[in-house]
Amino acid sequence: LASTGISFTAVDNTITKVNEISFEVDIDKGDILSQALAHYAMGILYDHNDNIDEAIEEFKKALKLDPNAKAIHVRLGSDYLMIGKTEEAMNEFEKAERLDPEGADTKFLKALTLTMMKDFDGAASEYNKIIEKDPSNLRALSSLADLYVLQEKMKEAASIYEKLLETDEGKNPLIYFNLGVIYTRIEDLDKAEQYFKNALELGPDYIEAYIALAVLHESKQDYKNAILNYEEALKRNPMNRRLHQHLAAIYFEAGNVEESINTYEFAINLDAKDPDSYIDLAYVYVKEEKLEKALDVLERALTADVRDREKVHLAIGYIFSIDKQYEKSINQYKKVIENNQKSKRAHFLLGAAYEKAGMWNEAISEFKTVLELEPDNAETCNYLGYMYAEKGINLDEALSLIKKALEFDPENGAYVDSLGWVYFKKGMLNEALAQLEKAVELNGEDAIIRDHLGDIYYRKGMKDKAVLEWRKSLELDNAQEEVKKKLKKAEKE
Numbered sequence: 001l002a003s004t005g006i007s008f009t010a011v012d013n014t015i016t017k018v019n020e021i022s023f024e025v026d027i028d029k030g031d032i033l034s035q036a037l038a039h040y041a042m043g044i045l046y047d048h049n050d051n052i053d054e055a056i057e058e059f060k061k062a063l064k065l066d067p068n069a070k071a072i073h074v075r076l077g078s079d080y081l082m083i084g085k086t087e088e089a090m091n092e093f094e095k096a097e098r099l100d101p102e103g104a105d106t107k108f109l110k111a112l113t114l115t116m117m118k119d120f121d122g123a124a125s126e127y128n129k130i131i132e133k134d135p136s137n138l139r140a141l142s143s144l145a146d147l148y149v150l151q152e153k154m155k156e157a158a159s160i161y162e163k164l165l166e167t168d169e170g171k172n173p174l175i176y177f178n179l180g181v182i183y184t185r186i187e188d189l190d191k192a193e194q195y196f197k198n199a200l201e202l203g204p205d206y207i208e209a210y211i212a213l214a215v216l217h218e219s220k221q222d223y224k225n226a227i228l229n230y231e232e233a234l235k236r237n238p239m240n241r242r243l244h245q246h247l248a249a250i251y252f253e254a255g256n257v258e259e260s261i262n263t264y265e266f267a268i269n270l271d272a273k274d275p276d277s278y279i280d281l282a283y284v285y286v287k288e289e290k291l292e293k294a295l296d297v298l299e300r301a302l303t304a305d306v307r308d309r310e311k312v313h314l315a316i317g318y319i320f321s322i323d324k325q326y327e328k329s330i331n332q333y334k335k336v337i338e339n340n341q342k343s344k345r346a347h348f349l350l351g352a353a354y355e356k357a358g359m360w361n362e363a364i365s366e367f368k369t370v371l372e373l374e375p376d377n378a379e380t381c382n383y384l385g386y387m388y389a390e391k392g393i394n395l396d397e398a399l400s401l402i403k404k405a406l407e408f409d410p411e412n413g414a415y416v417d418s419l420g421w422v423y424f425k426k427g428m429l430n431e432a433l434a435q436l437e438k439a440v441e442l443n444g445e446d447a448i449i450r451d452h453l454g455d456i457y458y459r460k461g462m463k464d465k466a467v468l469e470w471r472k473s474l475e476l477d478n479a480q481e482e483v484k485k486k487l488k489k490a491e492k493e
Helices: 032-048 052-065 070-082 086-099 104-116 120-133 138-150 154-164 173-185 189-202 207-219 223-236 241-253 257-270 275-287 291-303 309-322 326-339 344-356 360-373 378-391 395-408 413-425 429-442 447-459 463-476 481-492
Strands: none
Touching: 032 052, 032 070, 052 070, 070 086, 070 104, 086 104, 104 120, 104 138, 120 138, 138 154, 138 173, 154 173, 173 189, 173 207, 189 207, 207 223, 207 241, 223 241, 241 257, 241 275, 257 275, 275 291, 275 309, 291 309, 309 326, 309 344, 326 344, 344 360, 344 378, 360 378, 378 395, 378 413, 395 413, 413 429, 413 447, 429 447, 447 463, 447 481, 463 481
8 A cells, every 4th residue: 555655575677567478487486486576577567567355365375385484465355355254354464563673664554444344443453553662753753643543532632742742743733733633622722723833833835724723713603813814825826716615704704794705706706617706796685685786686597508507596595585585585496396306405495485375285295295305304393393383283193293303403402392382282282391491492592492481481471471481582573563563462451
């Protein structure tokens, strides 16, 4: 394996090509070691031509003639590893190790094989054997650190990488970058930031370090520094469309709407066939309540014949839906389904549009289609179950659907609310109250959840608590006329 860095025995320079005549006919039959070398040479040539099965056969023949040749065992084991035969590979590497117990190269290959077999402790043991004999072995140290990362043992990985800083590798920006990533994962953001900065001190053009710093600042909602680092990354790779798209999103989060729009437009110019820049720009206009401009952007995308027209039609349908133009929304989703009958997303959104338009039977039909395509679709299970609860029909089925949704996402506040609402509709008030109070803990800024909790408090005779919840609901969404009526009635009682 090229990645192992193992140096195999050189073959005779006169061997220049493979032909149909066995090397054995050109070699003294009495010379067993020469015959072994011939098979070994043939195996290497087959390897170079990616004929792994033929190479394996040649190495086996060589080992019958010379079973104590470590290099042949290593080569045969490496080929087994290439085709995923890990048990056979390990057997050959162990034979090679018995021939040369002190060899680090075989221990590396054993560690790699054990990693592929998901025996991570065994792999770590092999790396540690190398390190015990050679504490400054950079390859063993870095491989062990990578193995710890693979196991999500971030503190152990950090410890190994910090040892690497004391070696010649301490001047390698990649080590600092990896440490930054690890400390980000264990949420020590101050250390992570310092290591990313160290990486940039050693490699001022290390674009990944700028991006990592930007993401770190973004996680802190420090948009000013996030933007500065994304801009530095773009100075070094100005044609990176994805970076422009992400920077545009950060501009918007930072409140710089004009810069966000300009950056999305620049991304569109970089690749007019990519639908994402158009869709993200359209959503900026949606958030700014400029729906006509949003639709214009998406029509431009269709005119440009973007690579994924389906995504664009779904986005147009969504915009019509939030504008309560349900007929137009429905038509967009139908266009998608005409071309892709199995589009789960299109069927789901069509069902939601039908439901909002009051077309319940059509909505139920679409949601059932989604569940035929994907029985465990949690979003659809919840939506259909909640619809039944709202109508007060099929409540047992509704309960089953929502419980299935919660199996996949037990901490989803909307799903917990749906479960509480089904219990409410079934007259199981204590169960309903427990679920709605949990839903508020999970998502207390949802007006509907607050409204539902108010309904349950009121039904249980806890009027004062009901009033508080309805008031909170209206603070979150003052357009709820039914909640206003309930609150007014309760306050008069």
